[in-house]
Amino acid sequence: xxxxxxxxxxxxxxxxxxxxxxxxxxxxxxxxxxxxxxxxxxxxxxxxxxxxxxxxxxxxxxxxxxxxxxxxxxxxxxxxxxxxxxxxxxxxxxxxxxxxxxxxxxxxxxxxxxxxxxxxxxxxxxxxxxxxxxxxxxxxxxxxxxxxxxxxxx
Amino acid sequence: xxxxxxxxxxxxxxxxxxxxxxxxxxxxxxxxxxxxxxxxxxxxxxxxxxxxxxxxxxxxxxxxxxxxxxxxxxxxxxxxxxxxxxxxxxxxxxxxxxxxxxxxxxxxxxxxxxxxxxxxxxxxxxxxxxxxxxxxxxxxxxxxxxxxxxxxxxxxxxxxxx
Numbered sequence: 579x580x581x582x583x584x585x586x587x588x589x590x591x592x593x594x595x596x597x598x599x600x601x602x603x604x605x606x607x608x609x610x611x612x613x614x615x616x617x618x619x620x621x622x623x624x625x626x627x628x629x630x631x632x633x634x635x636x637x638x639x640x641x642x643x644x645x646x647x648x649x650x651x652x653x654x655x656x657x658x659x660x661x662x663x664x665x666x667x668x669x670x671x672x673x674x675x676x677x678x679x680x681x682x683x684x685x686x687x688x689x690x691x692x693x694x695x696x697x698x699x700x701x702x703x704x705x706x707x708x709x710x711x712x713x714x715x716x717x718x719x720x721x722x723x724x725x726x727x728x729x730x731x732x
Numbered sequence: 733x734x735x736x737x738x739x740x741x742x743x744x745x746x747x748x749x750x751x752x753x754x755x756x757x758x759x760x761x762x763x764x765x766x767x768x769x770x771x772x773x774x775x776x777x778x779x780x781x782x783x784x785x786x787x788x789x790x791x792x793x794x795x796x797x798x799x800x801x802x803x804x805x806x807x808x809x810x811x812x813x814x815x816x817x818x819x820x821x822x823x824x825x826x827x828x829x830x831x832x833x834x835x836x837x838x839x840x841x842x843x844x845x846x847x848x849x850x851x852x853x854x855x856x857x858x859x860x861x862x863x864x865x866x867x868x869x870x871x872x873x874x875x876x877x878x879x880x881x882x883x884x885x886x887x888x889x890x891x892x893x894x
Contacts, residue, residue: 600893608886615879645847646889653882687853687861687881694865713865720862727855 600642607633607650614657623661630654630661652678652688659695663702672699690719848892851884 610629617625633654638647655678662670675696683689697712853861857877864874 601890604886604890604893608890611882611886615882641845642893643845643847646892649847649850649885650889653885686850687857687878690861691878694861697865716865717862720858720865723853724855724858724862727852727858 600639603636603639603642604646606636611653618657618661623664627658627661630658634658648681648684649686649688652681652692655681656688656691656695659692659699663695663698668699668702671695671702675699685719685722687719687723690716690723693719848889850888851881853881857881 610633614626614629617623617629631654634651655674659671659674659678662668662674675692678692679689679696683693693712693716697709697716700706700709700712854877857874860870860874860877863869864871
């Protein structure tokens with residue numbers, strides 16, 4: 579085995595070994611989400627955006643369920659989209675709505691929030707038909723969630 | 733300068749003149765010929781031939797030059813390091829491919845791992861979510877309720893990977 583090959587293999591093994599474990603990743607993501615919450619509460623949108631973008635830019639570790647990753651990223655996309663819309667950046671908001679929904683649509687609140695964001699974007703663009711369609715899809719999910727919630731509470 | 737000195741100078745000049753004449757005539761120098769006289773003889777002989785080398789001399793020179801060039805090339809080739817054989821490249825590429833595959837394997841989230849069972853959103857939160865979609869909906873109230881739900885979601889996710 580050549581020295582170069584051995585070095586490459588060792589480097590690869592080290593990189594793989596240094597990959598974050600899911601627990602540490604989730605702890606960091608939660609901390610970033612809480613930083614974004616705090617920043618939003620005090621009206622510091624730039625800091626909130628920084629924290630949320632850090633969530634999206636962080637590579638997910640092996641051992642994390644893909645569906646859990648989707649939940650985290652959809653939530654971050656929705657919050658970033660809303661912040662973009664608040665700053666008048668409709669295109670960026672639309673991109674976040676699109677990217678978030680591309681991760682997969684489920685019958686849950688984070689998908690419904692992305693659909694609501696898509697509706698707000700369409701409204702901002704004057705596309706009432708598309709806005710109504712997006713709101714309706716969000717409502718369908720909310721109704722299903724409400725049924726489940728009421729069923730669970732009975 | 734004495735008379736004796738004059739005689740010695742004349743003798744030296746005579747010997748050099750004879751040597752120069754010999755060189756011009758025969759194409760070879762005697763011992764008595766000084767360096768500058770030799771160069772002069774060579775130049776005179778060259779110019780006397782119209783500045784061109786005879787064809788046979790040109791051919792001989794060309795053959796010698798080519799032979800020297802070939803030897804120099806051989807020496808250069810012998811001094812250069814030999815290129816790495818193909819099997820070394822193959823092992824190198826295989827190593828890189830395995831390392832990349834390992835990195836991807838360890839870093840990619842898995843589709844096979846079951847999703848965490850997230851807490852159900854409360855009826856109050858969902859109702860608030862429905863209301864905010866209507867005209868005059870209270871987005872701020874929904875966001876406050878959502879913040880609490882998000883905390884419970886992250887707690888569940890974090891607890892799952894302990």
